[in-house]
Amino acid sequence: MVTNKAIPLSVPNLSLDILEHIRETIETGWVSTGGRFITEFENKVAKYVGAERAVSCQSGTAGLHLALRVLDIKPGDEVIVPTVTFIAAVNPVKYVGAEPVFMDCDDTLNMDMDKLEEFLEYECDFIDGKVINKKTKRQISAIVVVHVFGNPADMEKLMDIKEKYNLKVIEDSTEALGSYYLEGKYKGKYCGTIGDIGVYSFNANKIITTGGGGMLVSNNQELLDKAAFLGVQAKTDPLYFIHDEIGYNYRMTNIQAAFGVDQIDRLESFIETKIKNYNLYKEALKDIDGLTLLPFRSDTRANHWFYSVIVDKDKYGMDRDELLRKLNDENIQTRPLWGLIHKQKPYLDNQRYRIKKASFYEKNLINIPCSSNLSEEEVKIVVEKLKLLKTKE
Missing domain, CATH: 3.90.1150.10 (Aspartate Aminotransferase, domain 1)
Known part of the structure; x- marks a missing residue:
């Protein structure tokens, strides 16, 4: 049975059916950050996970950066993050000038919620609705939770902690598209749709791919509006090129989305x-x-x-x-x-x-x-x- 056949770890599962979509992007000229496939892919992802809306972007990392921006994580703030994750889950914290505080994992490989609760109770003060780290004297404003390898984290306990300590929660669901809860308070809810904002990735090794690309979902329409605005260079007036904020070139391309509309169906x-x-x-x-x-x-x-x-x-x-x-x-x-x-x-x-x-x-x-x-x-x-x-x- 054993052969020398190369068996890769995790590669894309692509269909030639996608060629008609790619042909359309070429024939119409809509190959960049505009075109019907972007909207169609956003709508399909939103419908699949049960969100009212989704906003596409260039990568999961870009999505996390936008999430931190729209949640108003400020320079000097602290964000609790897992140490068991790909570094892309943590680097965006630095992009916004904040500092990560690292948390251990449990036996699911996800953030240990018991240690998280213990840290907040004994190593922090809760003053006027703000969590202050006793050691650093900085405000802890958010938690980035990663559903590692697609295994859902204990969101029920995390959301209780969020409410108790008035913290914001970003769900890094870049590995967990399609994972959902069968029991408890969040029965039927998909990873990425429970915290303040969730992020998916469509990198080549993910469960579906657009070559690169990411997506944000949220129950807060204002957060998604702001993410969409910042992701296209924050054009306050697109006709006259007026920009009142620092934005980013983060929107997904129509060619990427052409892959996505096929992949999400599979x-x-x-x-x-x-x-x-x-x-x-x-x-x-x-x-x-x-x-x-x-x-x-x-x-x-x-x-x-x-x-x-x-x-x-x-x-x-x-x-x-x-x-x-x-x-x-x-x-x-x-x-x-x-x-x-x-x-x-x-x-x-x-x-x-x-x-x-x-x-x-x-x-x-x-x-x-x-x-x-x-x-x-x-x-x-x-x-x-x-x-x-x-x-x-």
Whole structure:
């Protein structure tokens, strides 16, 4: 069964049906930041997640930057962020002149809400509706929560914390389009639609792609109006080119959106395949001592974007890093968890709070192939290679 066939980690699942859309953009000349596909894609995303409106942008990172701007996060403010995430979730905090405070993860890899609550209660003062960090004397104004690998975070507890401490919540749902809650207060609600504003990404490795691109959603129409305004260079009077604020060239192109209108229609089939392949891995990996496939929350319908395996060196016979090298040498693309953000050079001086579990997952987690066009045969190849590598030890 094991072959030298290259199996990528996560690649786009594209259809040639999209060519008619691309042809239209070329024939009409609408290839840049105007055209019908932009509006159509925004409407389709909004309808899919149950939001009244969506505003497109150039990337998930651009979306997060706009979210921080429209929520009026000021220079000198602090924003609580996870250390387990891609650095793009944190960098926009610096773009607006604010400072991140890093929080640990729980066993879902998402922000540890118990530690968050503990930090706010014991390390901060709540004065006149504002959270003041006792250590830095700065105001904490917002929380960026990331639904890591498409596994929904505990938004019920987070929103209770938000209300108690008068904080703003940005949902980084760049990995979680299609994930929603099955139980509790937010039953039926999609990731990205619960906090003040949510952001999606359509990068090439995401569950649907426009090559690049992002999207903002919110229940607050004023926030989206402001995001749309800032994303097109803040033109107060577009006819006479009057600009009263600093804006950005952040709008999605019509060519990107032409991809998106096709991709969003196929999202549920992609998730179905992701779940099927995850369950194949889950059943097979039970027989390999020393490898544990991390679960998704059972009270949610996660999109199963990335699959995570924990490597127990003592039981498996090699550590995560050795397994990572061997699999990639065998043309099975795998990757480690991101380097923890609080340990990255630009953030060494920023506050972090009781980081413990994140360090364990950083050391022992590996992501295995999970594309939405991954075949059952390819899943078997990956599993057989994992079995062979253990046997050789």
